[in-house]
Amino acid sequence: AQRVPIPLEKAVKEELERLELAGIIAQVKKPTDWCASMVPVLKKSGKVHLCVDLNAAVKRERFILPT
Numbered sequence: 001a002q003r004v005p006i007p008l009e010k011a012v013k014e015e016l017e018r019l020e021l022a023g024i025i026a027q028v029k030k031p032t033d034w035c036a037s038m039v040p041v042l043k044k045s046g047k048v049h050l051c052v053d054l055n056a057a058v059k060r061e062r063f064i065l066p067t
Helices: 006-021
Strands: 038-042 048-052
Touching: 006 038, 006 048
Parallel strands: none
Antiparallel strands: 038 048
16 A cells, blocks of 8 residues: 655545545454555645545456357
8 A cells, every 4th residue: 555645645635534524435453355555646626536446346247249
């Protein structure tokens, strides 16, 4: 896991709390099969945007295309 840069810690914590209160994310307090690293990005407006790559967790259906 990557550490959050010290200058962004407060903003990241506030954004995580906002997302949790909105029901968008939930804290997991038990072991899980997978996790994804979060990367905070500072927007021009000064707000923090949280980016997560979930591609490894997506289960894709396979369709055979006719040739």
